[in-house]
Amino acid sequence: GNSVTQMEGPVTLSEEAFLTINCTYTATGYPSLFWYVQYPGEGLQLLLKATKADDKGSNKGFEATYRKETTSFHLEKGSVQVSDSAVYFCALSTGQAGTALIFGKGTTLSVSS
Amino acid sequence: DTAVSQTPKYLVTQMGNDKSIKCEQNLGHDTMYWYKQDSKKFLKIMFSYNNKELIINETVPNRFSPKSPDKAHLNLHINSLELGDSAVYFCASSQSAYNYQPQHFGDGTRLSIL
Numbered sequence: 001g002n003s004v005t006q007m008e009g010p011v012t013l014s015e016e017a018f019l020t021i022n023c024t025y026t027a028t029g030y031p032s033l034f035w036y037v038q039y040p041g042e043g044l045q046l047l048l049k050a051t052k053a054d055d056k057g058s059n060k061g062f063e064a065t066y067r068k069e070t071t072s073f074h075l076e077k078g079s080v081q082v083s084d085s086a087v088y089f090c091a092l093s094t095g096q097a098g099t100a101l102i103f104g105k106g107t108t109l110s111v112s113s
Numbered sequence: 114d115t116a117v118s119q120t121p122k123y124l125v126t127q128m129g130n131d132k133s134i135k136c137e138q139n140l141g142h143d144t145m146y147w148y149k150q151d152s153k154k155f156l157k158i159m160f161s162y163n164n165k166e167l168i169i170n171e172t173v174p175n176r177f178s179p180k181s182p183d184k185a186h187l188n189l190h191i192n193s194l195e196l197g198d199s200a201v202y203f204c205a206s207s208q209s210a211y212n213y214q215p216q217h218f219g220d221g222t223r224l225s226i227l
Contacts, residue, residue: 032213038154043117043203043218051213087154093213098168100158101212108154 002027004092006104013080013111021075021107023064023090032093033057033066033073038106039086047075047088080111116140119204119219126194127227133190134222136204144168145187146205146216147179156203162187163210199226 007022025031032051036044048057053068064075073090090104117138126132138145146169147159161169162181176192187204201221207214 034215041220043205043220044156044216045218046215049215089156095211095213097210097212098161098163099212100161100169100171101216103156106154106156 002031002092002094002102004090004102004104006088006090006107009087009106009108011107011109013109015082015111015113016079017111019075019077019080019084019109021088021090021109023073023075023104025071025073025090025092027071027092027094029094032095033064034091034093034101035062035064035073035075036089036091036103037086038089044089080109082111082113085109085111117204117206117217117219119202119222121222122220123223123225125225125227128194128196130194131190131192132194132224133188134202134204134224136187136189136219138185138204138206138217140206140208140217142206142208142217143184144207144210144214145181145184146207147187147189148203148205150201150203150221152200160187160189161210168210194224194226196226199224 003026034049035047037047048059050057050066056065087106092102144163146161160179165181204219205216207216
């Protein structure tokens with residue numbers, strides 16, 4: 001079946017450090033891939049997405065590249081800020097109507113100054 | 114101007130009570146969702162409606178009953194609340210029922226059962 005596996009957290013970094021959060025997926029067909037972010041006390045919001053192999057999604061200094069050969073969609077940022085502290089969810093879409101988006105378990109990032 | 118709004122934000126109640134959570138979206142979207150997030154942040158889809166029609170109904174106790182009076186509103190009624198129902202419940206919406214459409218989330222309702 002379809003699934004998403006994220007690295008377990010929490011991830012603790014100092015300000016300006018490099019961030020990688022690993023995400024791998026299992027899917028049939030050609031899924032779309034997403035990263036959502038949840039700031040404390042808020043709902044999830046879309047951070048970036050990629051709809052086909054080799055696409056790179058980017059937003060707010062975050063990037064992720066859809067790698068079909070390694071079935072991965074790792075999230076990266078070159079220099080994190082305290083305000084990036086949040087929970088990050090990798091998600092997969094099969095593109096079908098009436099089926100649920102498949103979320104990973106979430107990775108908590110804590111950035112200290 | 115809040116896109117997806119849920120009420121109440123906090124709900125503290127006794128075991129065995131019945132409660133409702135309301136959700137409204139002003140994005141003109143056709144599809145709405147209810148999710149449950151546990152204390153470990155794991156997110157589980159419960160229900161989805163497209164134009165007032167139920168399209169996703171995951172394995173959820175039948176004490177949970179969603180209702181969509183129109184495509185801008187999706188409410189969740191919970192009967193006979195149990196301790197295990199304590200969680201954050203999120204409403205979300207998307208433009209259509211195709212799951213590649215981005216979903217827009219409300220800020221959640223924090224339900225605590227005493």
